[in-house]
Structure formats: C-alpha cells, structure tokens
C-alpha cells in the first residue's frame with residue numbers, strides 16, 4: 001500500500017509554511033480561540049506573515065470574534081482562499097462552511113476527520129511564517145488525526161490554554177499526557193482569565209448607598225485627577241491557593257508561559273467582532289510570546 005494521497009497533499013501544501021503551532025485546551029470556554037486570535041495578531045504586528053486556521057468543529061468562534069460572520073469560502077485555482085483581516089494575516093474557519101451560525105454541527109468521526117483533512121489540504125496560504133491552528137477542545141480521535149497530519153509536515157508544538165480553576169487544570173494534565181503520548185512538544189501552558197483587570201472608571205458597587213458613593217468618587221476623580229481613571233485595578237477571581245497553572249506546569253515538567261487576566265474590554269471587543277480593545281493591547285503576555293519564539 002502506497003502513502004496516503006491526502007497526507008501527501010497536506011505535506012505538499014504545508015511546504016510554504018515555516019512554523020505550525022497547535023492551540024489546545026482541555027475544556028471549551030477557557031479562551032483558546034481568544035488566545036489563538038491574539039497570538040496571530042501579535043505575530044502579525046511583528047511583521048510576520050500569519051495564517052489562523054480554526055478547526056474547532058463543535059464551536060468555531062473565530063468568525064464571530066473577528067467580525068467575519070457570513071463570509072463564504074472563495075475558491076481559486078490554487079485552493080480555498082483565506083479571508084485577510086490584515087495584509088499579513090489570513091483567516092480560515094470551519095465556521096465559514098456553516099450556512100447558519102446557529103446550526104449545530106453533529107458530524108461523526110470520519111466526516112470530521114474528512115473536513116479537517118480538507119482544510120489542511122485545500123487552503124491556499126502562500127508563504128507563511130506562522131500557521132496558528134485553533135483545535136477543538138479535549139483529546140478525541142480528531143486530535144490524533146490533526147496531530148498526525150501536522151506531524152507529517154513538521155509541527156513546532158502545542159500551546160495549551162487553561163483557566164486557574166482546578167477543574168480546568170485537571171483537564172490540562174490530560175492534554176499534557178496526550179501530547180507526550182503522541183510525541184508533540186508542549187511549547188507551554190497559558191493561564192487565561194487569571195484574575196480580573198479593569199479600569200477604575202469602570203468599577204461599580206452593586207447597589208444602594210454604595211452605588212451613589214462610587215458614582216460620587218468617580219465624578220470627583222474625573223474632575224480632579226482624570227488620569228486616575230485610566231489606572232487599571234486587578235483582583236483575584238478564582239481561588240489560586242493550589243498554585244494554579246504555574247504549579248501544575250512544575251509538576252508536569254512543561255513550561256509555564258504566563259497569565260492573561262480577564263479583561264472586560266477584551267470580552268467586549270470580541271462581542272463586537274474586533275480583535276483587540278485597542279491596537280496596542282493584544283492580550284498575549286510578552287513573556288508568553290518570547291517563550292514561544294525561543295522554543296521554535
């Protein structure tokens with residue numbers, strides 16, 4: 001039996017892509033897509049040629065997050081064309097294939113594998129410095145095939161996104177074991193939603209007298225020391241007494257890439273289909289970016 005022709009096509013397609021990074025998480029909703037998008041923007045801002053590929057079949061959220069809902073896949077004789085959100089950042093999402101964003105995707109394993117294969121094989125990226133792949137959450141059969149396809153093309157490794165809660169960290173341990181089992185390098189773990197950061201101007205007490213007091217304080221600040229309002233307050237949200245992601249990484253012998261706080265401005269930007277709340281404020285910690293760059 002000769003080599004799998006699809007695999008041959010994938011390898012051929014990926015010869016123009018220098019680095020491939022898979023973004024994984026144990027659970028949904030921890031910020032995997034947010035991190036994938038932010039990492040892509042951060043790399044594009046460094047003048048790299050970047051592709052962002054969303055193959056999260058269960059919940060492709062990249063189109064909504066980047067204001068690309070309703071985009072359809074265009075084809076040229078070279079293959080499927082990504083949608084360019086910057087001149088050096090192309091995006092392709094399984095979400096572009098769903099006629100209605102409310103459609104549930106209930107595909108069985110082989111169909112899922114087929115579509116993932118097709119995305120790896122048929123998208124025409126051209127020359128890329130980085131391909132960031134936003135994978136579905138968990139460790140299922142799809143993950144094994146994604147890793148196999150990408151390994152055949154030479155993948156740099158995986159970044160795992162978690163929140164600081166125990167429930168999420170337990171799943172990360174499974175992700176790390178999965179990577180070890182399939183021989184995929186873990187570039188590191190990012191702890192997202194780690195605490196809350198919020199500008200003082202946005203702080204509110206909940207109700208009653210206190211509410212009036214906050215409004216008074218904010219009004220007087222606005223008048224007397226307006227720059228104070230730009231200060232950003234930080235508070236812990238989840239109980240991190242167990243040591244959070246950093247301790248888990250130590251235990252598992254994988255790099256800890258840093259923390260990204262919950263930031264309502266980032267959430268609002270995503271809801272409105274903007275990538276960042278302010279061009280200079282992509283939420284990938286500089287430490288994480290540096291650590292990733294050093295590893296590849």
Ligand code: ADP
Pocket residue numbers: 025027028029030031032033034035061192193260261262263264265266267268270271283
């Ligand atoms: P996943 O890809 O893991 O399912 P998403 O990236 O879609 O998770 O994030 C889930 C929700 O949380 C989205 O609404 C997103 O905007 C929000 N979110 C993720 N990270 C942050 C953050 N650091 N600050 C604020 N909101 C965030």
